Amino acid sequence: MEIKEHFKGLLKMLPWDRFSTDIVKSLSENCCDRLTGKIENYDFRDTENLKGYEIELLYAALSYVFAEFARHERSSQDFIQFLTQECEIDEGKSKVATECYERYFSQIRLALLNIGNHLPHVTDVKWKIDYIIKSNTYEHSSGPVFRIGLKTEQYNEETEHSGRKVLHFTCTSQELQDLVYKLKDVVRHCQKLSTEH
Template sequence: MNFEDSCKTSIGLAQNSSVISDEVFKKMLENCFAILTGKEEIHSIMGLCQSKPDVLKEFYAALLCVSAEFARRRSSTEDILRFLNTDCGLPLKKSNLFTEYFDKNKLALETSLLNITGALPHVTDVKWKIDYIVKSNTMDSSEGPIFRINLISEKFDTESQHKKLENIMFNCTSQELQDLVYKLKDAVRHCSSVTQRLL
């Protein structure tokens, strides 16, 4: 797992049971998975703070971050345990409790991540063709190839409880396609920089 060292250190705060007891850890897991699946927090974070609220908040932020990332990557239980035990140094009892909550909420987490954008589609694949218009009744010479793009997106359908594929089809010129590719690369770069700051 490629997480920043600061994130691993923040998760590692749960090693010390005098700072984050087993009971507090369990309540924070309940809150974490409630929030990530679109429900209300079960426990007040301020109510869980005994003497070090800043440490608890730092751990909670890292817990939310890694939980969402595990769901996004569809990480296996073995990968999660390896990360929590080896990279973060969590005791086996806490690591197993995390994977138990993660497995129980996995479908709801994936659903929440799929539908996080609301009206915006989650693009998973693309198909394309090139057409070249040699001559038409409206123009004597062509302006280059026409690209026929089909973006395949997926969304979780709450009625059928399954992922649903949708097609987004459009035509564009070579210049329009270059503009689209540039904007997509720019968006990916911005998302990467935001993710690096969070992890």
């Protein structure tokens, strides 16, 4: 997982000495509440005489970091290490944000999984190659057989938790090549759409 340099630089650049632990705690909780859909907006006015844009920048950066770490299922140890070592934030304020991350982790994950129409998304791929030497149905071998397992994760509205499934299929070398070409075509099409907008 890689956090965009823009947000990492933003967190380093902010005047952390002007943010009290209470402000960091309040902003962290509000970021998590916003990510989980508990609140709609946060009022940045009247926050201990701090400049509004500083609070807004901190809020945006923290929201991004909370979402990315939860999306990649990173531990609270990784979270505090990122804040203290890579962003050079003092340990007290990092600990407050990390405690909030621990409390809201599963709720943020569910909210992120709830985006869209609950289609499963691929989280991992396992594969192996088999070669059929002799079979009572084949007179000659047509090459290797690829056994592929796509691990997927999908939000279940009834249980309000994410469910994991593995989709297994086998294919020949030619069928696998066709699949790869089609996937590359989809990626090119998506990239083209994103550059047009």
